[in-house]
Amino acid sequence: xxxxxxxxxxxxxxxxxxxxxxxxxxxxxxxxxxxxxxxxxxxxxxxxxxxxxxxxxxxxxxxxxxxxxxxxxxxxxxxxxxxxxxxxxxxxxxxxxxxxxxxxxxxxxxxxxxxxxxxxxxxxxxxxxxxxxxxxxxxxxxxxxxxxxxxxxxxxxxxxxxxxxxxxxxxxxxxxxxxxxxxxxxxxxxxxxxxxxxxxxxxxxxxxxxxxxxxxxxxxxxxxxxxxxxxxxxxxxxxxxxxxxxxxxxxxxxxxxxxxxxxxxxxxxxxxxxxxxxxxxxxxxxxxxxxxxxxxxxxxxxxxxxxxxxxxxxxxxxxxxxxxxxxxxxxxxxxxxxxxxxxxxxxxxxxxxxxxxxxxxxxxxxxxxxxxxxxxxxxxxxxxxxxxxxxxxxxxxxxxxxxxxxxxxxxxxxxxxxx
Amino acid sequence: xxxxxxxxxxxxxxxxxxxxxxxxxxxxxxxxxxxxxxxxxxxxxxxxxxxxxxxxxxxxxxxxxxxxxxxxxxxxxxxxxxxxxxxxxxxxxxxxxxxxxxxxxxxxxxxxxxxxxxxxxxxxxxxxxxxxxxxxxxxxxxxxxxxxxxxxxxxxxxxxxxxxxxxxxxxxxxxxxxx
Numbered sequence: 001x002x003x004x005x006x007x008x009x010x011x012x013x014x015x016x017x018x019x020x021x022x023x024x025x026x027x028x029x030x031x032x033x034x035x036x037x038x039x040x041x042x043x044x045x046x047x048x049x050x051x052x053x054x055x056x057x058x059x060x061x062x063x064x065x066x067x068x069x070x071x072x073x074x075x076x077x078x079x080x081x082x083x084x085x086x087x088x089x090x091x092x093x094x095x096x097x098x099x100x101x102x103x104x105x106x107x108x109x110x111x112x113x114x115x116x117x118x119x120x121x122x123x124x125x126x127x128x129x130x131x132x133x134x135x136x137x138x139x140x141x142x143x144x145x146x147x148x149x150x151x152x153x154x155x156x157x158x159x160x161x162x163x164x165x166x167x168x169x170x171x172x173x174x175x176x177x178x179x180x181x182x183x184x185x186x187x188x189x190x191x192x193x194x195x196x197x198x199x200x201x202x203x204x205x206x207x208x209x210x211x212x213x214x215x216x217x218x219x220x221x222x223x224x225x226x227x228x229x230x231x232x233x234x235x236x237x238x239x240x241x242x243x244x245x246x247x248x249x250x251x252x253x254x255x256x257x258x259x260x261x262x263x264x265x266x267x268x269x270x271x272x273x274x275x276x277x278x279x280x281x282x283x284x285x286x287x288x289x290x291x292x293x294x295x296x297x298x299x300x301x302x303x304x305x306x307x308x309x310x311x312x313x314x315x316x317x318x319x320x321x322x323x324x325x326x327x328x329x330x331x332x333x334x335x336x337x338x339x340x341x342x343x344x345x346x347x348x349x350x351x352x353x354x355x356x357x358x359x360x361x362x363x364x365x366x367x368x369x370x371x372x373x374x375x376x377x378x379x380x381x382x383x384x385x386x387x388x389x390x391x392x393x394x395x396x397x398x399x400x401x402x403x404x405x406x407x408x409x410x411x412x413x414x415x416x417x418x419x
Numbered sequence: 420x421x422x423x424x425x426x427x428x429x430x431x432x433x434x435x436x437x438x439x440x441x442x443x444x445x446x447x448x449x450x451x452x453x454x455x456x457x458x459x460x461x462x463x464x465x466x467x468x469x470x471x472x473x474x475x476x477x478x479x480x481x482x483x484x485x486x487x488x489x490x491x492x493x494x495x496x497x498x499x500x501x502x503x504x505x506x507x508x509x510x511x512x513x514x515x516x517x518x519x520x521x522x523x524x525x526x527x528x529x530x531x532x533x534x535x536x537x538x539x540x541x542x543x544x545x546x547x548x549x550x551x552x553x554x555x556x557x558x559x560x561x562x563x564x565x566x567x568x569x570x571x572x573x574x575x576x577x578x579x580x581x582x583x584x585x586x587x588x589x590x591x592x593x594x595x596x597x598x
Contacts, residue, residue, distance in 0.1 A: 026441030026595070028491045030470050076598070104595045105443045106584050107492025125493070125581040127528060127558045164491045166469055194528065 014039060024067065024080040025102040029162040033081075035066065040159065040168060059158065060084040063113075063213065064099055066161045070211035073120065077101040077109060079211070081161040087152035087175070100163060108164050111207065112199065116220035117227060118207050119184060119199035128178075128185055128196060136417055139178045139185055141198075146178035146185045149225050149415045154188075177225055181411075184226035201226050223410040231404035237397040244393050252386045260379035262288070268373045271306065271364045279363040284315060286357060287378050293353040294380040295360075297346040299372035301329045305342075306372055307365040312350070315357035323348050327372075349382060440464070442473050442489045443584075443592045446540045450587040452487075452496045456480040459487065461540030465552075467533035476542055484543055486577060487587075488566075494587065495564055497579030506576060509569040512555040518565065520578060525557035525565055 011022045019036035023029055023043055033040045038059075062082040069078045081100030086093050096114035098121075103109075110121035128141035137148040156171045171190075178185040182201035187194060201224065204217025220227075265285035271278070287293060299306045305328035311320040325348060331340040360374065412418060448459040461476030472490035479485060485498040500520075507516065516527045531554045553569040562581040567574050 027439055028441060028470075103492075104441060104598050105492065105592070123493070125495075125558060125562050125564065126560050127526060129560065164470070 012043065015041060022067070023162065024078055025100075025108075025162045025164065026104060028102070028108070028164050029080070030165050031159075031167045032162045033159040033167070035160055038160075042166075060097065060160075062097065062099060062160065064111075064207070064211050068211050072101060072109065072210050075103055075106050077103045077106070079161075081159070081163045081167075083156055083160070083163075083167065084158040085154045085156050087154050089150075089152060095157065100161070102162075110197070113204075113207075114224065115222060116204055116218045117224035118202045118204050118217075119226070120202050121186075121197050121199040124185075124196045124198045126196075137178075141185055144180045144183065146180045146183070148417070149177040149179045149184075149412075151176040151416060179226045181226045182228040199226065201228060223407060223414070225411065225414065227411065229404050229407050231400065231407055234397070234400045234404060237400035241393055241397040245390060248386055248389055248393065252381075252383070255381045259381040261381075262378050263375060264288075264378050265360075265376040266373065268371065269362075269364070270369070270371050271366055272369045273366065278365065279309075279361065281313075282360040282362065282374070284357050284359045285376060287353055287355050289355050289379070291353065291378060292380050292382055293350040294377045295323070295348040295350075296375040296377070297325055297327055297348075297372060298375070299327045299344055299370055301327055301342075301344055301366075301370055303330050303332075304328070304368055304370065305366060306370045308372075309363040309365070310348070311361040312353070313359055313361055314354070315359065317356075320361070321350065349380070349384075351382060351384070353378070440471075440473070441595070442475075443492070443595070444473070444475050444487065444489055444589070445591070445593045448475075448589055448591050450487075450589040452477075452479075452485070452582065452587065457485065457487075459540075461542045462538060463535060463542065464537040465533040466536045467531050471533075471536070476540065478541075485579070492584070493581065494584060495579055495581045496587075497564070497566060497577035500576050500578045502576060506567055506574050508572075509553050509574070512567055516555075518557055520559075520563075520565070522563045522578060522580075523559045523561070525559040525563060527555050528558045529556040530554070531556065 011020060013019065014021050014034040014037060016039035017034060017037035019034055021032055021034050021041060021043075023032065027044075029043050031040055032043055060082075062079070064079050066079055066082060069076055071077075078101065079099050080102045083098050083100075084095055085098060086095035088094075094114070096112055099111040099113075101109040101111065108123070112119045112121055124141075126141065128139040128146070131138045131140040131145065139146040152175055153172050154175045156167065156169050159167050159169055174189045176187045176189075178187075184199040184201070186197045186199065188197070189195075204220065207213070208215075208217045264287060265282065267282060293312070295310065295312070297306075297308060305326060307326045308324065310323040310325070312323065313320045325346040327344055327346045328342040329340070329344045330342055331338065333339070360376070362374070364370075364372075409419075444459055446459055446462065450457055450459075457477040457479045459475045460478045463474040463476070465472055465474065470491065472488060475487040475489065477485040477487055477496070483498070485496055488495045488497065502520070506512070512527050512530075514527050514530065518525045532551045533554060534551050555567040555569070557565040557567070563578075564581055565576060565578040567576055
């Protein structure tokens with residue numbers, strides 16, 4: 001009635017090569033690959049039928065040796081099995097490693113590693129529900145939505161040690177991955193059996209520390225399916241920006257209110273074209289404090305123009321700031337109706353003028369007689385420094401928005417949904 | 420086979436030659452499920468093509484019994500339930516067949532043909548060697564699971580949920596050398 005126990009719980013000799021085969025996962029082991037010859041054995045069968053001869057082209061070496069014990073997620077676990085699996089996408093092979101971890105009370109856990117990206121994996125017992133969310137298949141599990149990432153056929157290329165299922169090299173299984181970083185839901189379907197597992201992205205350092213592995217974990221290459229984005233807190237950047245921009249607006253408003261806009265010189269001139277020298281100098285005026293100066297030109301031009309060659313001259317140092325402006329105003333009527341072009345007004349903004357006595361040297365030029373007014377104001381507020389500050393402020397949040405977008409693009413580039 | 424749904428526990432005698440096993444649970448193990456203390460008083464051992472599992476018979480402190488199943492150290496607790504509907508006969512509960520219970524919708528995810536390979540302790544029914552027995556395992560959301568046991572006609576329905584080892588707060592468990 002009962003199959004008598006004819007083997008030790010701890011191991012036996014390989015029926016293929018005679019080497020000692022250890023059993024670390026006790027009677028839970030359903031298949032064990034001899035570490036010496038690679039033959040896959042059924043430890044429950046007293047005659048130890050070889051499930052498959054060693055016929056593997058390539059050997060892989062687990063970076064966590066079989067038998068290594070570590071503290072994993074709060075409990076001791078021992079590495080009992082290792083397999084290399086791969087998928088082929090667009091004629092390109094992508095291989096990854098899987099480790100079987102065992103504890104007699106807590107059962108089996110798995111670690112997977114692809115190009116330095118590690119996942120802590122365990123089988124789940126619930127059935128995730130399919131859900132319609134947006135443009136691609138989505139699953140709902142434990143109140144999280146997992147988006148479809150990739151479906152492929154995975155082949156087992158190499159096995160070593162113990163497995164709680166009937167593992168065989170060259171076995172194929174259809175795998176579908178759904179992601180909600182740092183989580184990954186995987187479905188493996190063979191025939192009519194479906195197995196779900198949940199992986200969580202873990203840094204390699206965590207694996208190294210848990211199993212006391214020598215050296216440093218190899219750096220992870222690229223972006224992995226469920227790798228959490230390092231660019232978090234985009235909204236924080238925008239919140240900070242909003243606060244700083246509001247502050248800037250407040251500063252500008254304050255400046256607008258408190259600016260003196262003091263008229264330090266204003267005079268009306270009449271220009272009449274004549275063969276002689278048109279240039280003249282104005283009376284001197286005082287610029288009381290360092291800061292902005294604005295020179296306004298208002299000319300009574302009508303279908304005409306006035307060109308002013310100006311120089312703001314400092315009496316003490318004699319330094320001159322050369323400036324030029326043209327005003328022109330034209331109007332008329334054509335088939336579309338009345339039109340106007342140009343302006344009777346021009347202004348010149350000087351961002352930083354030292355205090356002192358100044359005069360303007362003016363050289364007007366025009367086709368006909370023009371009456372015009374020159375006004376000099378000091379302490380006129382300028383939007384420019386505030387605009388520059390605004391642009392500088394907006395750069396960090398824009399970068400903080402685009403970098404995670406680039407990261408997500410790199411992630412999905414490896415999926416079935418690459419753009 | 421006589422099944423006593425009134426859970427009249429009686430010692431069914433001892434059986435030797437249980438297969439070598441590595442369950443951490445043993446007769447006399449105590450624990451709790453949904454705050455109800457239980458003691459493990461009996462055990463059924465099943466084997467199928469890809470392994471084996473234990474059904475540990477639980478006696479709850481407040482009366483009543485349940486089953487703690489242990490398959491490769493994945494644990495679940497179920498109790499026998501009667502529902503007002505007919506369960507499909509064997510062969511009609513195919514993969515994907517749905518059963519709506521008050522615990523939510525469940526679907527058949529695994530069909531297992533297994534056989535008893537041993538028992539020990541107290542069981543709520545008389546043990547009788549049979550051939551293969553069909554089990555339809557159903558799963559739903561939130562770790563709910565159910566098993567339809569086709570060892571009888573009409574079949575028996577056990578409903579419960581998967582539990583973490585630590586949630587059971589087990590005492591008097593088996594010790595493993597080196598662990």
